[in-house]
Amino acid sequence: MKRLYVSSNYDFDAIGAIIRTEYSPFNGRKLIQISRKKTPNYGENKAYRKFIENDLRLGDSFNFSDEVWDLHYRATQATRGYGNVLDFTDIPQWIRPSIKAFLAWRLAFEKSANGVLKQTITACEKFAKYLTTYHPDMNSISELDLGIASGFANYVSGLQTNEVMKFKLYSPVRKFANFLKEKNKHIVSPNFYLLHRFNGYTKPKTLAEKKKKAAPPQFVNQLWARLEDEEEQLWKALHRIDEEYISSIKYRKSKAKKLESALIQRVKASNHLVYCQALKIIIATGRRSSHVLLCGRNPLIPTKEDEAKGIWFQWNETKMKKAMQKVFVPYPLSEDVIQAVRTAQELTSDMALSELETQLFIKRDTKGKHMKISYYDMKNWFSESRGQGFLKRHKIIYDVDMEKVAGFHQFRHHRATALKLGGASIGTIQADLKHRTVNMTDVYMDRDAIARDKFETLVINGDLKGYMTELVYNKEVKLDALSTVELESFREIGLLVQTTRYGYCTMPLTKGPCPYENKCYINCDGGEGCCKYHLYGPEDVTVMVNEIDVYAEDLAKELEHNPESIMAQHYKAIIAHKQSLLNEIDQKVVV
Structure with a gap:
């Protein structure tokens, strides 16, 4: 590269x-x-081509020429209540086919979720409104140019809404512009493009991303402990209600209201017990909650003799269209999964005789009707905010704000982080989570937890290097290069360790550029010219070695084709500079 x-x-x-x-x-x-960028081949997807040519109906409900597309046939448990209808009637006729083609591409080729498609058409409607308001005479996509793109960016910037919403309106239109240029090169002006960043703005991280996407181990441990307490209370409630029910039948037939109340309480207790089993499997397997709730009645597959001790959990991977998949749950966590499945089978055995005979997670309403357990049923039971949810009742809050966003997907991030900490490669984790790309898998891991684990390992093994290493092992040590104020601060609140490209930085700086002149990759023992805040381990030194290898490959290719080029001299200068830094590290020379 x-x-x-x-x-x-x-x-x-x-x-x-x-x-x-x-x-x-x-x-x-x-x-x-x-x-x-790899230019996508818009003709390679046969389903897409057949659809836009009106030779294919999707969901047995609509084709390309229809003005309303009903996407309920592909709605998930989480999106069943919204974002499942695409209405093109408010979009001008001259640009409507192009927007339809773009939505068809995202639907058939990219397989975007319904929520993404709904946000896309909302943004395109806003773009169409801008065109009809400020360019009413426009009637062809060939008239779209850089002036239109810049005008739309200013239009979105002036809307009375928050920055997140502005970004959601801007980003899909930028992708639509790229789609038009690729698909209609002979018509659309090459100058019609929107900048990647909207007025210097990038999508901010959500609260969950700013805090922790992955559920911390202490939070998961609390859940397991409280689940045992919850189950014990629910089983006791069931036995007590059964006794009251029998007593009411035999001796108090006249008190129908008491009997009815007892039956309603029993139904709720039984349903909540089933919810507990589903939560155990979600935590242990790291699968999406909707997939766990829709799993078969016998989802467990025993391990073979040559496999590690544990159990395989099987589910239908509908999101990535991969049919039946399985994930390994190691011992002793597998014992909890096995027990959860058996308990759920026992609690729903009578309901499984109905039309839901293939479902494991079934509930009964107060009128005796059998139905599948939905994502919203589980979510309300788990994190309902009015004091009735599982987290509230058991006071399981590891962060003041986290209770507002606590959901099941954090356990998927928790599994990815646990696998990484256990030594699994990114490819192994990608295969485990069934992701399409490594980039998707990369955001699932808790980088703070991984960095913390690596740093602690360096400390335990005695491999940590740098001027402030002594302070890590003994906070009472006095270092001449540090001021009294710095030492007192470190002793009182500890070291603020941040990861860098070449190791770790202990400077108490949380925002802005580094004010220190000497680069952190220069290693020394506190002498003149070195960075006293820099710590590193053996792996950090290899970063520079790898960089030299990459530049050496580029240099070899450049020398082969054009040995006298400026780029060849440029690569030589970079390699020489980095090699001199490596020599300083090896020889511990004070610069």
């Missing part, structure tokens, strides 16, 4: 390039990695 020094104001998005930046040690400029 080529690396070029360029000015930061060059618009790479206009030429369809993927941009990655890293700091360059030369002149403070940015090092830009450029790779061409």
